[in-house]
Amino acid sequence: MTHVKTQIGRRAFLKNTGLASGGLIIGFSWLNSCKPKAVPEKEMELALKMPKEWSEFNSYIKIGENGVVTLMAPNPEFGSNVKTSLPMILAEELDVDWKMVLIEQANFHPEKFDRQFTGGSQGIRTGWPGLRVAGATARQMLLMAAAQQWNVPVNELTTNNGTVYHKTTGQEIGYGELASLAKDITIPEEQEVPLKAVSDFKIVGVSKKNVDTKNIVTGKPLFTMDLQEEGMLVAMIALPPFGMKIKSVDDSVAKSMPGIKDVFTIQTLQDDYERNFFDTTTHTKIAVVVGNSTWEVMQAKKALRMEWEEISDSEFVMAGFRGKTTIKVPAGLESTEEHNEKMKEMSLKKGNVLRRDGNPEEAFLNADKVLERTYTAPYLAHNCMEPVNCFAHVTEKEAVLYAPTQAPELISGTLAARLGLPEENIHINLTRMGGGFGQRAYGHHLVEAAVISQEIKAPVKLVYTREDDMTYGIYRPTYTATYRAALDKDNNLIGFHVRGGGIPEHPVAANRFPAGAIDNYLAEGWALESNITIGAFRAPRSNFIAGAEQSFLDELAETMGKDPIDFRLELLDRAAKNPVGENNDYEAERYAGVLELVKEKSGWKQSEKPGIHRGVSAYFCHNSYVAQVLELSMDSEMPKMEKVTAAIDCGIVINPDFATNMAEGGIVDGIGNAMFGEMSFTNGVPDHKNFDTYRMIRFKEAPETIDVHFVENDTDPTGLGEPPFPPIFGALANALYKATGRRHYRQPFITDKPSLVG
């Protein structure tokens, strides 16, 4: 048994009877449709037998008198399977039979649950300590109740699979029988609650099926988009291009079309509103069409005649990680061509120094040879399969919302301020999301739906078309990075320089590898302002810089005549034994560990098979380490992905099969974006609006085999939503070089446009 010290989850143990319950106003039965895991039919019937009485131990755990346990899934689910894996942690410490567990999706309740945010690969990492304590505390209360019942010392009792045992007297009692007694036991202090040793885990580390798969494959209504409520209207929006705002809306045709209730414009955020972190910076004034059915509203939207006018320079104040910042929005109709020219100019100028070790300037002056390469990547659109949508019913007293949102806590205050309601009367219900990838951390759709509902005084479902979703403007920024390496006459690496920039942010993580491994090191960053808005996109910044850096290291290794894996291992060995600087935000041993593992599992020591070309890459971000080897063949001009071998260190793996699924998905997504992903603009208008021209990876282009290996260790778990994604860009670029003899410096790699650099 081990103890951890944490206050996380403590709030959840306080019995709070005054909780808001707005979500209950509309009784969508599907939101409570919690089903047990895929288990044999007979056992499922048993598990489904609902108890007559629930005993609530804390916000996360209820136990029925028949031994059925309800565990709450606190975080919004967008496909990373936290709805299954977070409750697994509770079940482990509670020590129950997983077959007896029902899982319920929590709604947004900051008083009851900690950090109901899905993003940054942090769900498992931050949930781990608190959920363990929550499970173990309930178990301890059950033990204490049994000790009272039998009048024996609590430390003589053990548990297994939902039963308490007293071995010396041979007595045993199920959690169900104890539940009503145990729930009133004084909640023990954290230091009195023992946690399991990792070696005793029975649920964590053993693959469990996604609790929603059965509902997904039978077409059950799980998504906000599926919500159908009596009296509900459908709303759609019309947006101006970037650099423009609405001048006038001619709704004369649209308003008279069948099924149309109203056409109007809304102001989502007032001009003087001091924005919360993640309040969108895009369109605040938009046109709205409201009607009876989606198709009718879609037709009326097409019939709107809108006039735009150019915006002038403006600025607004926004809260951020490091306090308030003033964001400047320049006027102008921007185009990708002009962006690329400006970025090229900026790349030649000195940026802000982010980190400087030794004397890099001197190292480059003294260099016998300098390798310099520039990498670029375009804007990307998220393209979640479920287009943006939101249900809202706003009355004078309260607002009830159902939304695909990764971050209810970031929009709740904004809604309260905009609607003029107290924040405790804003009820945000969390539905399964048809993808997120960072886009759904921005809650503009909640504000829009709520303002529309308030205006039209009816429950409303806001639905974006695919075109609205793709042109709204929460893009992965466009980036560039120039890498330089200084080599002496003996081909030793004596200096390293990265200068990265982008619109409107730079992508450089100055304290990551290879910082710490090279004596003379310089990192610089610069950014240009823009009115084209951006947002978090799966592994922000890392999703570009990993590919650039890992391509450069590959070319550098080749220039130095070294094997690309051995070269990285040499640098990591230096960083482990004698690190340069003190602020290196990675563990060199774990980094080297995934490279060693991928080297072994991919058969790297053997030479490439005939017709097969391979590339390697490794990256650390979002607290996890990933190394990958990609093998491809060429089918005339097109690469065919044969195999990816991945080695991952994310500490303890909660749910191995799904962790593998996440790694596979990140790899496929990365290959897709590296090969095809591109959003461009002409005079403020996005050039791609739907999947006919925005090229997504398809079935044929995915690797034939993805072989995922996890480093076995007892380190506390970290996340997987993002880490497998960034490095594959590099592995692909490096394999393509082997196949074609040509380095790829510009994403997307597969394009009909002439290559600028490579």
Place this chain on the structure above:
Amino acid sequence: MANFNLKINGKTHEIEVDPTTPMLWVLRDHIKLVGTKFGCGIAQCGACTVHLGENAVRSCQLPISAVGEQDITTIEGLSENGDHPVQKAWLEIDVPQCGYCQAGQIMTASAFLKKNPNPSDEEIEGAMNGNICRCGTYTRIKKAVKMAANINQNT
């Protein structure tokens, strides 16, 4: 507006709607069968796939007036208890991540396997290439299609 008698999942539905309305929106908004998903509206992603007779079609591009007497099958009607071989295989492989595209994937795969019960890898690729999965579950989808073909042949 016009009246239509539609046979959906073995039941007849009488609908009064604009004849240009795509099947997708008739299913979702009028009949409240929401398992069929809206993804792109231009037949590029396959999320809205249903069976028209025995063919997999994109319901976002199928005007209700073009359906006629043909049977429509949606994900809700693929099997009574969610035990169609393709659904079983999807469960066994635990394919989905977000899950939004999977009904369309399953409807494409089930129509394909009915016509081609023992497909080659290339034929599977050809059949499934029109369905986008943004989460990137393609390798699992491929395994599940192959497993479903085996289940079919062994039952």
